[in-house]
Amino acid sequence: MISIPICSKGCPTGMLSQFLLSRILENYPQVITNKNVFTLLQNEEFYFNCYQIASILKPVKELTNILEARNANLADCFIGLIKLGAKINQIQPGNQWKSIIIFNYNRRLGEFINNINILAYWLHPLYRGFGLKQIALNKIYETASILWHDLGNSEESCLNLLMEMRYWKRKVVPYDLSFNSIQETPMKWWLSINVQENETDQLQELALLLFSIVPSQAVCERNFSMLKWFLGERRTNLTLLKIESMAKIRSYYISNTDKEIHFRNKNLSEDELRKSIDKSVVTYDIFENEILERNENLEQENLNRSEENTEDENISSTILNINQFVNLTLPEFLSTGNNLFESITNRSNINERNERGNMEYNPISLAQRILNEENN
Template sequence: MSDNIIPEKLKTGGRPKKPIWRFFEQGDEVDKGHYIATCLACNQTFRPGKTAIMEKHIINNCSKVDHSVREAVKYMVEMREESSNFTSTKRKGSQVEKDQTTLANFYENSELGGERKGVIDVALIKAFVCCGLPWHLIDHPFFIELLRQLRPNYNLPDRKTLINTLLTEEILRVSVKCYKLLDKEDYLTLVLDDIGAQKFAGIVTDAGSNVHAARNLLSEKFPHILNIRCIAHSLNLITKDLMKHAFAKRIIQWYMVIVTYFKKSHRPKELLDLKIQEKRILGGGLKTYLDTRWTMVHEMLDSISRLEICLKEIVNENPNVIASEAVKTIINRKRGFFNDVCDLANIMKPIKEAILNLESNKATLADCYFFLAYLGQSINKIPEDDHVAFRQHAIKTFNEHFKLYNFDEYLLTYYIHPRYRGTGVKKSKTIYRRIQGAAARIWQQMLKIPDIAAYLKEYKHSKKESAEVLLMQLGEFHLKTIPYNSPYNSNVSTPLNWWKMCIPIPPYLQLLAIKLFSIIPHAANCEQIWSICGWMIGKRRTRLSVDNLEAMSKIHSYYITNIKPELPNYGKDQTAEEIRTNLNNSFRNIEDDEIDEYDEEEMAEIVACPFTDNSEQSLSQQLEILNVLDLDLMFRNNPVANKQLDDDELDNFI
């Protein structure tokens, strides 16, 4: 009888395996209780296999893991975080009922509770990432002394723990939070295969050769995905090209003489600040010139233009304090300096306004066309007698970049925008054929999507018949017949929402419009991330690994986007916008500190250098946008033309 009894399996000691091990093969033991882990999907090995690192690999890095496995791991992390938050909240809610021993965590010399230490650990990694602090600071004696003065019983992690444990755990938490947020968004920037190629309307990148090649590869593989250049990046390139002209270079050089002197000289800076307060001039002091801030050129020129009276009064009233002859020469003796600053600022203003408007998540391909027209009109208004060479240089620069956006897709979107409705488009059979051709080509590619092709079966149309109906609807839109005659107000609606409410039968033009207006024509968020990465690496952190740099940029972007909830103590009585303003101001102070010291001999040499225009002389040419749009009809005869183009004025502008 005893022979038939199956012996019970002996229980092994130690903690049970974490659920993440279901997706990894356990290898040899490398340390007590720690084993080699090999991913079952991609065979990548981790020595040893730590839970946070394995979960991060499945969620963020493994390209071969099944989508259902990734979702399962995200769910596990999410549930663990919710359980941790629930336990913390429950304990806080019941602390009155418990013994007073829990209050010991609030006393300076008491032992820290595990939850409290975890909160401080998270705050610590936030500070290191968002302040750009080098990892080795964690081992610096004075930094350790500071934290021990603040909290004597907080055991500061070492450098290895900070990087390998705290950073990994935080990127894991942030990744799960981001996935939850993206589930609720309309526009996603995740892996193409995970979402489905049919959900993508276009791909937007800057002008780099590598990303341009990537755009072409995607367009060839998925013809229905439109290939779009980042408009904000192109406007920045226009700014840089304009600044290459000798006229603009001279103004920037003289400006830097003034700003360097007043930023680096204590008493003159104090006098300027007092004069600004006395005259109640808004907008602050002189701005520092930065290549990476795309709107900075206009802000810089505008700042010195606003402070012209202040600067002249300071120089004339305090000749013994303002010791720089170079500064005195520019402010008082350089004939026309402030007039030239004003002229250049007027050219840069529409570029700044265009960048700010087109970096919005509500920007469309139609807005690209409109603001390029606005910029073209400002260049067209440069006085021919005062700055002949610079005017031709500006026209040449504009034409070179306009070629990249004079595509039929942009023109079509401008034509079917419910506010613009093609205003200013020249009445030409050639141009209208371009618009019709673009609509037909895009529609032909859209028919390869099963959900779109299903409408042809419903209305019993062939591909050719559906295209003919589409072009007929395009004409009806131009004539404002029903249902295309609904009013449009940008304060309460968007072009995308307007078209969703406009339901023609069959809905061919509606489907085309929804596709075009779903595209946000900029990659500003990507550009910001690249800037963040460059700032994090700086000049010294050349050994920062790619994985850690990626993790830090993700954490930084998430914290800045959700800045108020992530700073519960600092932001208690402030709005998110106020916190961001304070954050930006803190970085501006850092930028001011990085200005080179003022060298009078060097600055005097710059001022004394005669102005020579070595720029290549361009043949007289006209703006190429005039072949498509009548800028006089759009702008010159409109009283709003010389005002800032904010949302309220735009409705009256067209």
């Protein structure tokens, strides 16, 4: 029996796989019975392509784990997209998988990239928007202005925020502090900004709000799974208030099973009880399911047809859409260390301010005014 070193993830170790397979072909050629496989294993380009694809899967796995953590932040989303895009950019043009990878990356990019994530990246004390192109920088001021307006702040306060953003861009005091990516997080760094007594720092408050947002949470996924249990596969028309009430009732009874459900079989475990409830409560009409399934199949066919048309138009593309916003060729984005991803361990509650001032103003026009002054 031939043994091959296996890594912890169940795959042959990258450094030894080609060497070991070559030894097998030399010493035990009868093991490989398929001629196509035999020819493929002798092709140097095959191993090179596998290595490049594996280099893409690594940042994908890292990004997935990071964004599912409770301490993830919005900047992590954009940083992960940059790292993944930089890895894809390094694939050799001759690789047959490159155009397919780029197509799928571009197709999913629109679901995750937005101006708020870019703003969080710009406010990250390690990066400070490093590598962003002018088209992205112009949107940052507008996004911050709109957010500040929607938070109920006056025109004067919004103008102060935009001025502080200019100071931040130039690393003017108090935004000139160094950032230790090992001992600090973006939240801790922004909390360390010193503000004079009886004064407020609008940019600090906005940054703390952004870095307090967790982009993904497993609890939310479980809640949505529970909603599917409520709705089933019927297209019911339940109001938000009713769904919320149902969720509260379910949570209460699950938490107080022993006290509230007296008739339950004491020999049943909690998991067995839940399965019994699921089977007894959620019942589906076969006829309705057939109609629903038929309609969904038609919708899926239309969706697949639309995606196939789009794929035919874009599959040959070799340009990453994120290049519109970021210069991926910068060496700082090619780092493989995990220190690029910072986490939040603290949360800060910011007291709301009641200000008197002009509340009827256009935040985009205000941002454009500051940008024009900046460029002149």
